[in-house]
Amino acid sequence: MLTKRLPAKLFWPKFDKTWPLKRGEEPRKKIAFAATNFSVERFQKAYQGKNSFSYFDIPTSCLNQQMNQKRQAEYIAGRLCAHQLLFDFAVNHAHLENDDKKMPVWPKGIIGSVAHCYPYAVVMIAKSKDYQSIGVSIVSRTESRTEFSLSSNAAYGVLTQAEILRFATHLDEITLALICSIKKSFIKATSPLILSYLYFDDVNVVAIDWIQGNAELVIERDLGGQWRKGQSFMAQFDFYHSKVISMLALPRQLGFELMFP
Structure with missing residues (x-):
């Protein structure tokens, strides 16, 4: 078991430990x-x-x-x-x-x-x-212009039909990259708990607050146990070195509207 840091003579990269989600409040539990x-x-x-x-x-x-x-x-x-x-x-x-x-x-x-x-x-x-689980995702806005071009099939693999209609008036590459990142953070947070793989159309982004840096998601189908269709979650997001970063944390108690109890 490691009980001390790796030797100083090794190339040890510099770490940025500044909380990246500056638009919202930091979680009260670390x-x-x-x-x-x-x-x-x-x-x-x-x-x-x-x-x-x-x-x-x-x-x-x-x-x-x-x-x-x-x-x-x-x-x-x-x-x-x-x-x-x-x-x-x-x-x-x-x-x-x-x-x-x-x-x-x-x-x-x-x-x-x-x-x-x-x-x-x-x-x-x-x-x-x-916390029960946590999911973090980071997506490049510039890559989204090609990887998730609005005219490509990939865009429609990320978005549900409801999301296409909901965000139609301002659906640009940044919004698409954000929705992709938010859904990835949700999938990474919940997959270990439900023991099955989720897809982008299993969750629907219903609201984005660009000022506060949070987004609301809703499950689109029953996932078994306590995970029910229509259940809502809150994710945080911001921009990190021109990339979209998002995080969704599930507290021990299942009051998901109180993500940071």
């Missing part, structure tokens, strides 16, 4: 944030020719042989952000392994979420006594 730049060039220079996983002493079992250099840098940057936050929480831990869905297995008492959008990796963690 959610920690860290981000770092995983530029392939910077990481390659730091490795000094060594394999990136062995350089940081990350088990090769975490290495997917199909990972290119960019994906390796992305993976490692996310794990380093997570380790930094776990150190800040004084949580003894080993390198985060993946479960069968390739999601990180967090230490006991911790919940968290990792997201990437080149060249940034972002992580949020919290204590499981405060």
